[in-house]
Amino acid sequence: MNVADxxxxxxxxxxxxxxxxxxxxxxxxxDRKVRSAGVLGRDGRVVGVVSQSDISDRVAAxxxxxxxxxxxxxxxxxxxxxxxxxxxxxCLVRMEKNxxxxxxxxxGEQRFRGMISVTDLLRLIASDHKGRADLLESLVFPQR
Numbered sequence: 001m002n003v004a005d006x007x008x009x010x011x012x013x014x015x016x017x018x019x020x021x022x023x024x025x026x027x028x029x030x031d032r033k034v035r036s037a038g039v040l041g042r043d044g045r046v047v048g049v050v051s052q053s054d055i056s057d058r059v060a061a062x063x064x065x066x067x068x069x070x071x072x073x074x075x076x077x078x079x080x081x082x083x084x085x086x087x088x089x090x091c092l093v094r095m096e097k098n099x100x101x102x103x104x105x106x107x108g109e110q111r112f113r114g115m116i117s118v119t120d121l122l123r124l125i126a127s128d129h130k131g132r133a134d135l136l137e138s139l140v141f142p143q144r
Contacts, residue, residue: 003091003105004084006116006124013114015040018047022059022066022074025050036102038112039075046104046112048075081106084113092121 015038016025029037029052036051050071058074059066081104082091091103095118105113 001088001124002084003082003086003088003116006088006120007084007105007114010114013112014038015046015112016050016071018042018070018072020071022050022055022069022071025071026052026055026066029055035117036115038104038115039071040112044112045110046079046081046106048072048077049079049102049104049115050075051102079104082116083107088121088124091116095121 012032014028014032014034014036016028017040020028020039025037029035029050035053036049038046039048039050041047048071054074054076055066058064059069080094080098080100082094084105084107094103095101101118102115103117104115107113
């Protein structure tokens with residue numbers, strides 16, 4: 001399985017523009033029940049990531065005003081990206097190597113296609129193992 005298989009049924013790519021205020025980004029994340037979103041530049045390409053922890057660590061904890069700040073002031077700029085063709089195993093290695101919980105998916109033209117999280121990968125691995133366990137159980141204990 002690869003990244004494209006994992007994200008193909010998603011109906012929304014969560015992103016904000018670089019002009020978005022931190023306040024609006026916080027509401028966007030809350031309303032959509034996601035922990036992070038890509039930040040898109042004027043050309044539509046991903047330039048950063050803003051997360052709940054960015055907001056709490058760099059705004060709330062510092063007692064700054066989120067209504068006047070732009071996400072570009074707090075977003076993460078060191079982006080770790082993957083292509084839709086990358087295998088899930090490669091994604092796990094990349095997350096572990098970089099000590100991160102999200103990977104940005106960009107296509108060959110550097111268009112933002114979404115993100116995958118460690119939770120996405122854990123669900124996939126768990127369902128795969130359950131499927132294998134169910135198959136093994138049916139072989140060992142056939143229905144009569």
